[in-house]
Amino acid sequence: MIWNEKIECMSREDMRALQSERLIELVNRVYNNVAFYRHRMEEMGVEPSDIKSIDDIVKLPFTYKNDLRDHYPFGLFAVPMKDIVRVHASSGTTGKPTTVGYTKNDIKNWREVLARCLTMAGISSDDVMQVSYGYGLFTGGLGVHYGAETVGCTVIPISGGNTRRQLQLMSDFGSTVLACTPSYALHLADALAENGYSLKDMKLKAGVFGAEPWTENMRLELEKKWGIKAFDIYGLSEIMGPGVANDCIHHVGLHVHEDHFFPEIVDSGTKLPMADGEEGELVFTTLTKEGIPLLRYNTRDLSTLNHSTCECGRTTVRMKKITGRSDDMLIIRGVNLFPSQIEHVLLEMGETSAHYILYVDTENNLDTLELKVELDENNRMETIRDLQMLSHKIQHALNSAIGLSVKVTLVEPKTIARSEGKAVRVVDKRKK
Amino acid sequence: MTIRQLSVFLENKTGHLNEILAILAKNNININALTVADSSDYGLLRMLVSDPEKAVEVLHAAHYSVRIHDVLSLEMGVAPGSMSHILNLFTDAGLSIEYIYAFSFGSKSILVLRTDNQEKAIEVILTNRLKTIHESDLRDTV
Numbered sequence: 001m002i003w004n005e006k007i008e009c010m011s012r013e014d015m016r017a018l019q020s021e022r023l024i025e026l027v028n029r030v031y032n033n034v035a036f037y038r039h040r041m042e043e044m045g046v047e048p049s050d051i052k053s054i055d056d057i058v059k060l061p062f063t064y065k066n067d068l069r070d071h072y073p074f075g076l077f078a079v080p081m082k083d084i085v086r087v088h089a090s091s092g093t094t095g096k097p098t099t100v101g102y103t104k105n106d107i108k109n110w111r112e113v114l115a116r117c118l119t120m121a122g123i124s125s126d127d128v129m130q131v132s133y134g135y136g137l138f139t140g141g142l143g144v145h146y147g148a149e150t151v152g153c154t155v156i157p158i159s160g161g162n163t164r165r166q167l168q169l170m171s172d173f174g175s176t177v178l179a180c181t182p183s184y185a186l187h188l189a190d191a192l193a194e195n196g197y198s199l200k201d202m203k204l205k206a207g208v209f210g211a212e213p214w215t216e217n218m219r220l221e222l223e224k225k226w227g228i229k230a231f232d233i234y235g236l237s238e239i240m241g242p243g244v245a246n247d248c249i250h251h252v253g254l255h256v257h258e259d260h261f262f263p264e265i266v267d268s269g270t271k272l273p274m275a276d277g278e279e280g281e282l283v284f285t286t287l288t289k290e291g292i293p294l295l296r297y298n299t300r301d302l303s304t305l306n307h308s309t310c311e312c313g314r315t316t317v318r319m320k321k322i323t324g325r326s327d328d329m330l331i332i333r334g335v336n337l338f339p340s341q342i343e344h345v346l347l348e349m350g351e352t353s354a355h356y357i358l359y360v361d362t363e364n365n366l367d368t369l370e371l372k373v374e375l376d377e378n379n380r381m382e383t384i385r386d387l388q389m390l391s392h393k394i395q396h397a398l399n400s401a402i403g404l405s406v407k408v409t410l411v412e413p414k415t416i417a418r419s420e421g422k423a424v425r426v427v428d429k430r431k432k
Numbered sequence: 433m434t435i436r437q438l439s440v441f442l443e444n445k446t447g448h449l450n451e452i453l454a455i456l457a458k459n460n461i462n463i464n465a466l467t468v469a470d471s472s473d474y475g476l477l478r479m480l481v482s483d484p485e486k487a488v489e490v491l492h493a494a495h496y497s498v499r500i501h502d503v504l505s506l507e508m509g510v511a512p513g514s515m516s517h518i519l520n521l522f523t524d525a526g527l528s529i530e531y532i533y534a535f536s537f538g539s540k541s542i543l544v545l546r547t548d549n550q551e552k553a554i555e556v557i558l559t560n561r562l563k564t565i566h567e568s569d570l571r572d573t574v
Contacts (some may be wrong), residue, residue: 381476
């Protein structure tokens with residue numbers, strides 16, 4: 001089923017006309033109401049009248065996370081506070097938090113795009129959805145919550161944490177959908193047996209996972225462990241929160257709700273626009289947002305775009321699943337490395353668990369990498385040689401996949417800390 | 433001819449072996465033989481215990497990586513050269529020993545070993561009528 005067939009199956013021509021109309025309106029709005037954008041546009045010598053269609057978007061300035069921090073807390077809001085009905089904020093672990101505000105209309109649009117996402121994943125009013133994203137300032141919990149209610153699901157707003165209770169309610173309430181981060185979904189699956197449950201006790205049929213980059217292998221692993229269909233929901237608070245894009249049952253990229261969030265791919269160095277299929281940084285313009293509208297916000301997520309029509313019938317542009325942010329990228333002895341590449345290798349080998357942590361350090365001015373990975377509780381290791389062969393095998397696989405030598409240390413099961421929100425995969429001990 | 437041996441994966445960290453022993457003690461499981469193979473990063477604890485199934489269950493519950501393996505177990509004579517005699521037979525058959533340990537139980541001297549070819553090792557044992565040990569031989573007689 002398609003939630004909004006008119007928009008989601010719109011012809012390219014009609015979509016461009018809609019986007020053009022919305023962009024012109026947006027540029028006028030930010031030029032008149034947000035001093036930051038007026039100054040930026042003046043600096044670049046661009047006036048609202050220069051924007052005549054969506055093609056002119058390349059004339060507009062980019063926005064970066066730092067711009068939000070510099071105008072903390074409400075400096076980029078485009079409406080008076082009396083029109084803001086809700087505020088969300090990032091955790092601010094890497095600096096000042098970034099704050100976003102929503103008008104009534106923004107909340108309405110958020111519900112709409114989330115309803116489209118959930119419908120894409122086959123979720124309907126017949127479903128019981130356990131929302132295990134954190135509720136609060138983080139957009140995950142409340143965002144998905146509103147969307148699920150819009151679709152008509154029975155929502156269980158359990159929030160994150162308390163593994164035993166998650167499983168108990170999942171079993172007692174008969175949850176059919178789980179919404180949380182992929183790493184937490186993996187943790188919950190691993191915790192089934194020790195809490196006295198098996199898949200037979202659960203009615204789960206789908207998972208809507210997001211808020212951190214994850215690989216296709218992890219998606220398949222979660223499908224196998226839970227016996228469900230797993231979907232990737234993409235979003236970031238700066239643009240809206242979860243619901244910017246989602247994959248359909250064909251899992252060939254994520255459909256972007258481009259009538260609200262116009263995506264571009266730009267080269268990470270030159271910032272010049274790139275063609276379909278070319279990988280670069282993903283940039284969004286919030287075509288309809290009123291509270292904190294952003295022009296060409298650079299997400300630092302790496303992706304590609306695909307404008308062809310999907311098998312599911314939707315014509316909306318698809319973005320490739322995000323497996324890394326240019327922010328997450330480590331540069332090790334000059335080689336680019338994404339933690340997701342490690343996850344990919346481990347899951348492909350399937351001889352250890354997918355729980356790992358990567359330590360980066362320097363020794364004699366050279367970067368060193370150490371991977372700690374948990375052995376499975378049911379490993380077949382009988383001799384020290386078996387263990388050494390396994391670490392060598394992982395080392396070798398990593399070396400051919402990423403071109404770096406990694407010291408591999410096997411650790412006991414359940415010794416790497418589990419995260420209830422976004423997983424910590426990298427500890428960088430190098431001096432900055 | 434074979435008996436069940438537990439192998440537990442251990443990181444080289446203070447107190448880990450002791451933790452395992454405490455778990456077994458709490459569950460009233462007796463250890464008949466124990467040996468640790470170690471490398472710089474981790475060790476493998478091998479044990480013959482009074483109730484292997486229960487031991488696996490309680491160690492799994494405590495999140496240890498543990499497996500049961502079938503290993504060969506032989507009774508040796510008490511005279512000097514008894515062990516050498518047995519190993520000669522394996523060497524002559526071209527078998528290589530992957531690991532080996534010995535212990536005594538009551539008046540018996542017992543050898544536990546794993547070779548690179550278990551079937552061939554069994555053949556050697558049968559042909560030479562070596563005296564094998566069964567789990568029932570290791571039950572408490574007290």
